[in-house]
Amino acid sequence: MHYILTPTLTHTDQQELFVGLRRYNHQFLPPQEIGHFGVYCRDEQGSMLGGLNASIKGQWLCLDYLWVDESVRGQGVGGRLIQQAEEYAIEQGCQCSLVDTFSFQAPNFYLKLHYQLVMTLDDFPKTGMQRHYLRKTLVES
Numbered sequence: 001m002h003y004i005l006t007p008t009l010t011h012t013d014q015q016e017l018f019v020g021l022r023r024y025n026h027q028f029l030p031p032q033e034i035g036h037f038g039v040y041c042r043d044e045q046g047s048m049l050g051g052l053n054a055s056i057k058g059q060w061l062c063l064d065y066l067w068v069d070e071s072v073r074g075q076g077v078g079g080r081l082i083q084q085a086e087e088y089a090i091e092q093g094c095q096c097s098l099v100d101t102f103s104f105q106a107p108n109f110y111l112k113l114h115y116q117l118v119m120t121l122d123d124f125p126k127t128g129m130q131r132h133y134l135r136k137t138l139v140e141s
Helices: 011-025 077-091 107-112
Strands: 034-042 048-057 060-068 096-102 116-122 130-137
Touching: 034 077, 048 077, 060 077, 096 107, 107 116, 107 130
Parallel strands: 060 096
Antiparallel strands: 034 048, 048 060, 096 130, 116 130
16 A cells, blocks of 8 residues: 655546545435536626536535626625525525635625624634635525
């Protein structure tokens, strides 16, 4: 047995790792309870003005990535992207939503959308910054 540290991740190595991880995880979360989707906003020419990539893990919506072009920020694009993602997630059986964001990104944006701060890591990714974890109940039990 030997260990290899590499600063370069190959697609093959990543896929091999994911196969093993998924095989283990599927004992607890069957494949039909895990999925990925996106919601995108484009202008008339087809250029992306904003987008959201998300995943579903069991009964949780996980907002993985959200970006809105500076030219349309403050016009409701981000809120609409999240609203569509939440509606889709509820249709898929999700009851809660999770997002993490850096202090220099948009923690207040999520708070306005009724997300609640559940944890903050100080000095992450570097001194003076924070990583915030927020959750939202989508469906009351």
